[in-house]
Amino acid sequence: MPASTPSQPQTQPLAAAARAVLLTLVAVLTLFATRDVAQLWWIALLGVAGLPAVLAPQHRLLGPLSRFAEVVVLGLAASQVAADTHLTGVTGGLGASAVLPYLAVPVTVTALRRRFTEGAALLAVAAATLLVAAALTEVHGARQVTEPGYLAVCAQWLILAALGLYTARTLQRVMRVRGEGKPQPYAEATRLLTQLRTVARQLPGATLDPGGISEHLLEELRVVAKTDRGAVLSASGGGRLVVLAQVGVDRVDWETTLDADSAIADAWASQQAQTSARSQSRSHRGGEVSALIVPLVAGVRTVGLVVLEADAGHAYPPPVVARVTALTGPAALRLEAALLFDEVRSLATNEERQRLAREIHDGVAQELVMVGYGIDNALATVHDDAEETADSLRTLRQEVTRVITELRLSLFELRSEVDRHGGLAAAIAEYARTVGASGGLRVHLSLDESTARLPAATEAELLRIAQEAVTNARKHAGASNLWVTCEVDPPYAQIEVSDDGHGIGDQRPDGHYGLAIMAERAERIRGRLEIRPRQPSGTTVAVVLGSSPRRDKVRGSTAAEGE
Secondary structure, X not given: OOOOEOOEOOOHHHHHHHHHHXXXXXXXXXXXXXXXXHHHHXXXXXXXXXXXXXXXXXXXXXXXXXXXXXXXXXXXXHHHHHHHHHHHOOOOOHHXXXXXXXXXXXXXXXXXXXXXXXXXXXXXXXXXXHXXXXXXXXXXXXXXXXXXXXXXXXXXXXXXXXXXXXXXXXHHHHXXXXXXXXXXXXXXXXXXXXXXXXXXHHOHHHOOOXXXXXXXXXXXXXXXXXXXXXXXXXXXXXXXXXXXXXXXXXXXXXXXXXXXXXXXXXXXXXXXXXXXXXXXXXXXXXXXXXXEEEEEEEOOEEEEXXXXXXXXXXXXXXXXXXXXHHHHHHHHHHHHHHHHHHHHHHHHHHHHHHHHHHHHHHOHHHHHHHHHHHHHHHHXXXXXXXXXXXXXXHHHHHHHHHHHHHHHHHHHHHHOOOOOOOOHHHHHHHXXXXXXXXXXXXXXXXXXXXXXXXXXXXXXXXXXXXXXXXXXXXXXXXXXXXXXXXXXXXXXXXXXXXXXXXXXXXXOHHHHHHHHHHHHHHHXXXXXXXEEEOOOOOEEEEEEEOOOOOOOOOOOOXXXXXX
């Protein structure tokens, strides 16, 4: 028997059960209609005709021939039973309906096997058999084919069977179209990312950087509207906004809470431009001011806000608002694409870090631990006169311990992320303390972080830069002290790592490789990396994002010192 395939599933149990049930039903109906046990031989003949289709459903000839034999026997049986029912008072050919329900069996089997052409042929053979048998059967001196009742019953069951076959074919086509129109997730991701790469190369400046797009938008808006200060804000986790870019002489502490009573919150919720005579800054000194807040709406989703302020009354009449919204409309789509690209890149980076962490933990780290245990066993069994061997093993054990420590720190670095509630400064402080403790460094922390947040992708890159700088100082500088400064005032940020080691010039080549990685990360977020000697000894590595702020008030800061 040929093996089944996905296009021809195994249906023997279903077919056998359907035949058994319908044969029983037809036998009961026939006996009830004719009251003649002798008529049950038609039922037995139907069972014999369908037996090959049950035993060899996949056979190229036996299966179809058996089903055609079934419909021929069924047509003859229906005509004969209809004629015999006249003797019991059932007239009009309605007795044929006692046998014709079995027509569903061969038709259903062909539908399940997706042999719709065979199903249509079965119905045609059944119709022809019913007509021929009726033409040859005489009832009360007339041919049965002339009885409207008989023809109506036969037509009814044939139409029902045809509708069932058509419905099965329609469903099969719909499922096939849906299957073709719904590619596998990875195939779909590949297609979309390929399109994204092509489109990104065609963009002005080939950039999908949210900060760059926001800065360009603000420069465009300053041409059409008076702007003493302005910013582009975007949503982040926790129902807050982050500053993507801002312009103006002074650094502004913008309102970033969406549940506050402000025009910013109103514009975000209503997706309509809002004007106000009150500044949207928490640090505004007072005086006459006009504010315009325009939501950046892409489709039905608000992706950001543009805030413009001027130190004058009624600076944004309706014509100015119209000119501003004409520019922000297209910019919303550009910004959404950039934010989505940032999110995809962040997800890919996080997944890769987790994969590497698992591979190191389950592979090299476990093997080195086993090596360490083996060395311990060797030390425990070595003879007293083998001092040289013991010294070598101790040295090897120290080296293995060092490698395991390095691997554990690498795992910690890969798994470290900026918590959506803790902030960048907390993540950098935790890493510096952990690495400093493992390397015997005295760590000095100076943390000054605004309540506003940088974009998540920017925070992630700054954390990686700080981690690389701290690791370089521990591994290559030979330092005793480590100073880590974190200052965040979006969109400005500065991370500085200093040590009192022997300086950058004497570091190993892999230390310089780490510097190249930091430079690439800084360039990715439009920041600048600064490397300079520290007096009287050591090196300072700093990454600066944006321009140095001019603060209007003193922010709370946290300073900690530890080993």
